[in-house]
Every structure is written in structure tokens, then in C-alpha cells.
Amino acid sequence: MASIATVSDLRQGYGRRDVIRGLDLAVDAGVLGLLGPNGAGKTTLLRTLATVAPPREGLLKICGAPVRSERDARKVRRQIGYLPQDFGYFPAFTVEDFVHYCAWLRGVPKASADVAVNEAIECVNLADRRTAKLRSLSGGMLRRCGIAAAIVGFPRLILLDEPTAGLDPAQRLEFRALLRMLKRRGLAVVISTHLVEDVAAVCDTVAVMSGGRLVFHGLPDELVRAAVADAVGDTHIERGYMSVLARGGRPA
Numbered sequence: 715m716a717s718i719a720t721v722s723d724l725r726q727g728y729g730r731r732d733v734i735r736g737l738d739l740a741v742d743a744g745v746l747g748l749l750g751p752n753g754a755g756k757t758t759l760l761r762t763l764a765t766v767a768p769p770r771e772g773l774l775k776i777c778g779a780p781v782r783s784e785r786d787a788r789k790v791r792r793q794i795g796y797l798p799q800d801f802g803y804f805p806a807f808t809v810e811d812f813v814h815y816c817a818w819l820r821g822v823p824k825a826s827a828d829v830a831v832n833e834a835i836e837c838v839n840l841a842d843r844r845t846a847k848l849r850s851l852s853g854g855m856l857r858r859c860g861i862a863a864a865i866v867g868f869p870r871l872i873l874l875d876e877p878t879a880g881l882d883p884a885q886r887l888e889f890r891a892l893l894r895m896l897k898r899r900g901l902a903v904v905i906s907t908h909l910v911e912d913v914a915a916v917c918d919t920v921a922v923m924s925g926g927r928l929v930f931h932g933l934p935d936e937l938v939r940a941a942v943a944d945a946v947g948d949t950h951i952e953r954g955y956m957s958v959l960a961r962g963g964r965p966a
């Protein structure tokens with residue numbers, strides 16, 4: 715089956731600086747966990763997949779369509795839900811207003827928008843706060859509202875930048891259940907996270923970035939098996955993660 719998104723030989727950066735070089739990645743249905751230390755390039759990759767910034771070099775394809783121009787990007791944005799790390803919002807909007815607005819921005823058909831908005835709000839367990847103003851929400855609730863905005867209408871590609879930041883342990887478990895539901899719908903979800911245990915619990919595949927390159931892409935079990943004998947870490951997968959970072963992508 716064709717991948718939902720691919721980047722080939724991607725070069726991406728800011729100003730004069732390249733932060734991603736020669737990166738190839740295929741995103742298929744299921745949950746892909748994107749790991750890597752601060753500054754590795756995870757957000758830059760997600761922004762590129764979200765068509766926020768065009769690749770400096772290389773090819774981005776969404777649902778099989780090459781995205782080479784703003785015109786191409788407009789055609790595929792309907793298929794993309796994106797939760798940035800720091801998302802902008804209007805404090806006076808209610809939860810419902812905000813998710814509706816994001817549905818409208820993404821072109822969710824008007825006839826199905828009300829149902830889609832309700833469904834998204836229920837998915838993140840904010841139904842009892844639907845008329846609350848965003849300014850009155852806790853950090854975790856606001857994050858869940860952002861997740862609802864990213865999944866409304868169930869786009870085929872959902873990109874979540876540190877979605878579990880600020881969630882308490884019970885909310886993180888609920889978020890994992892939500893990811894499993896999105897997976898059952900055949901959607902592709904990419905989550906950037908520093909929580910290696912979230913990846914072990916719910917991701918089908920894992921990509922590890924370091925210094926703007928992909929140093930690992932495979933199954934969570936394969937990351938566990940990548941652990942070297944003296945690796946640091948409290949869990950098997952943390953030891954695998956630390957090992958691939960230390961190795962910098964060189965074959966074992």
C-alpha cells in the first residue's frame with residue numbers, strides 16, 4: 715500500500731542554516747513516534763510534513779501527490795491535521811468555537827462540521843467543557859483542545875508535536891487510547907515526544923533523529939534490540955534509544 719506521506723532527500727533549515735540534510739522517510743497508516751534530543755530537527759520535520767515550510771531540496775509527497783508549490787500544498791492541506799508545539803489560539807474562543815474554526819480552516823464540509831466537531835471534542839474528553847473559554851482552561855485541557863483541533867474530521871495525516879506535554883498520567887493513558895482509535899481508522903499519526911515509554915506503549919514504528927538526520931527507523935522491538943551492553947537507561951527501550959544516539963546511526 716502506498717505511504718500516506720513521504721520525504722525524499724529532504725534538506726530543510728532556517729536562514730542560512732540547514733538543520734535537516736538528506737533525510738528520507740515514509741509515513742504509513744499507524745502511529746509513528748519521532749524521538750530525538752532537543753534541537754534534533756523533529757519540529758522542523760513535522761513543519762515540513764505539515765506543508766508549513768516548503769523543502770529547500772528534495773521531494774515531499776502527501777497522499778501520493780508531490781508538493782512543490784503553495785498551490786500543491788493547498789490541495790493536500792485538507793488531509794493534514796497539525797498540532798504545533800506552541801499553538802496560537804484566541805483566549806476568548808470557547809472550546810467549540812476553536813475546534814469549529816480549525817475545521818473550517820481545513821475545509822471540513824459544512825454539512826458534517828457539527829458532527830465532526832462534537833466527535834473530536836468527545837475524543838479528548840472535553841465534552842463537559844465545550845462552552846468554556848480557552849483562557850479558563852488548564853495547560854493539559856488546552857493541549858487536549860489542540861489535539862481535538864488537529865483530529866477534527868479525521869484527516870489522513872495527523873502530526874502532533876509533543877502532544878503529551880502538560881498531560882497528567884491519567885490523561886496520557888487516555889491519549890494512548892485515542893491514538894489506538896485513530897490507528898483503527900487507518901490514519902497515519904506522527905507524534906514527536908521525549909517520552910520513550912509512550913513510544914513503547916503505543917507506536918507501531920519509531921524514528922530517531924539526531925543532528926538533523928534519521929539515525930534509526932524501525933519497530934519499537936528493534937529499537938530495544940539495538941541496546942548495547944553498557945547502555946544507560948531505566949527501560950529496555952530507553953537503553954536502545956541511548957545506544958542509537960551514541961552510535962549516531964552507524965551500523966552496529
Ligand SMILES: Nc1ncnc2c1ncn2[C@@H]1O[C@H](COP(=O)(O)OP(=O)(O)OP(=O)(O)O)[C@@H](O)[C@H]1O
Pocket residue numbers: 728729733750751752753754755756757758759
Ligand atoms: N524559527 C527558527 N529559526 C532559526 N532556527 C531555528 C528555528 N526553529 C528551530 N531552529 C533551529 O533548528 C534546529 C532544530 O530545531 P527543532 O525545533 O526542529 O528541533 P526539535 O528536535 O524539535 O527540538 P525540541 O525537542 O527542543 O523541540 C535547532 O538548532 C533550532 O535552534
